[in-house]
Amino acid sequence: MQPSKEKLLEMLRTMLLTRCFEDKLMELCQIPGKVPGMMILCTGQEAVASGVCAALEQDDVIIPNHRSHGHLLAKGADPGEVMAECFGKITGCNKGKSGTLHIAVPEVNALCTTTVVGGGIPIAAGTAFAQKYTSRKSITVCFFGDGAADEGSFHEALNLASLWDLPVIFVCENNLYAGAQRHEEHTRIRDIADRAAAYAMPGEVVDGNDAGAVYAATVRARERALAGLGPTLIECKTYRCRGHGESDHQVYQPREEIEAWKEKCPLPRLRGEMLAQGLMTHEELDRLEEEIRKTVEEAVRFAEESPYPDVAEAFTDVYV
């Protein structure tokens, strides 16, 4: 199913927001003490989260991974609360206990985010099991990278999800690098989607820089899941334009490769398509970009002005 004009706008908006949000984080994490800890960005991969989440409903669950800003914002998380969490502030989504890496936003059914590579995949089978057990008309999407497909958890969970026809979509964001290892250095197979065959589920390769194609594949997989036909593995081919984290100098990524992929950046692509097709005017685009710039500025202001948690907060939420 091709996306409607509204869906295209929604995806463009999410992609612009994610890029603007992360560009700001990229800048802020260079200032000592401002945004503590690791900083992992999805620059260049925004079409995956935007395309997938545009095909989901509020009740659908997502289980993001360590590269999650795009997933969370696309599912509707509040940019101010996500930013405050990155700062480690009490007003953050998780009171500063997560930081950027494992933000949970149950309000939008992003129930948990995990940074253990492949860790979200068995959990997604579990949330999907609950959806089936309670006859909910909703599904789960699990986001993970190409590196996660080498974990045992991937294989255990796909096998179980297929065996029990669980309503889950496994979205592999193949950004060509698992840590410092290029695709062909960590697996012999060319397409991760081929692994779906081992578990008797459909495996689809999608241009992960084409938000519309990601959306269409997700709509198909979601319909299949809701019809009780079980899981789908969607491999979105994309590229990690930044390092694994911001402290990674990308010594192993050829400059020309990065430049070539920047040419294929999903953002100008969708923007260009929408302008060319007359789905929006330059003025409308300018207004949208201005609105997003203000949203991110407001998010940063909120994070900066918010207090850090009191030390006593360290002892809460360990147990119910």
Next chain:
Amino acid sequence: MQQLTMGQAVNQALREEMLRDFNVFIAGEGVGVSIHDNPLMPTAGLLKDFGPERVKDTPVSEAAIAGLAVGSSVMGLRPVVEIMFNPFVTIASDMIVNHAAKLRYLSGGKSTFPLVVRMKSGAGFGAGCQHSHNLEAWMAHCPGLKVVMPGTPADAKGLLKSAIRDDNPVVFIEDMMLYFIPGPVPEEEYTIPIGKADVKRVGSDVSIVSWSKMVGVALKGAQILAENGVDAEVVDLRTLLPLDRETLLTSVRKTGRLVVLHEATRTGGFAGEICAIVAEDALNSLKAPFRRVTGPDIPVPFSPPLERFYIPDENNLVEAVLGIM
């Protein structure tokens, strides 16, 4: 009062909680159709009575089993999943240690994970060290988990019912050798609170602190000690995390002597934690050095005399107690 083995008591707890709450389901390798088909096993008969929708036999996939628990619990279900033997928890440990235990904290208290992971433990059935390895100290090292190790059928039933109703992830370790030993279990509905130790024998000369199968050994040892004029108190911790420090310290302050008894290996074993707590908070009450009676620092051996040697018995305990009297 009915006489049940621990396997039957666990079975009753599962059955009652499944009848009480549709959100409770069980999953694991052979929880329905089992290679250990025996009416005394904890999940015997549940498939027949509750059907395959709620009694889920899984592939041999410990990570997926534990992940199923994490994911379904955050959605509001109350999974009780089984890891067949304690050593196999290594394969499921990412889900338990990094996810079940930490995701609530990481969410700032927004998400909850009301799950139970049951596992069999203990040496004594000749299966060797990859089936017999008590790893409770690993689990107790993970804030966010509760770790329960019952020593009697009645405690197992009451504690498991509490574990299932608890909104936190609970690791529930059942010693396999207790599955076949009957004991009294109340007929009426009851639960036993997690985090409360139980003084199984009141005494005045020494506190023997133990849990799980070793509680029975402690009681046997106390009987022998009584014949030798030593009045031992037996404290069954029942829960390692959260630990009932108050009952522990009250007992040691009263008796002035401490011997900790567990089957798990010595180095890094939970006895060290108990002794440290007593040294920190009740050192002045001690009339003698504390002692640990534990499995030796070796993998559980197979050969019957070696396996018997590995498991601490009442003679080891009596010797240790008499050594500090």
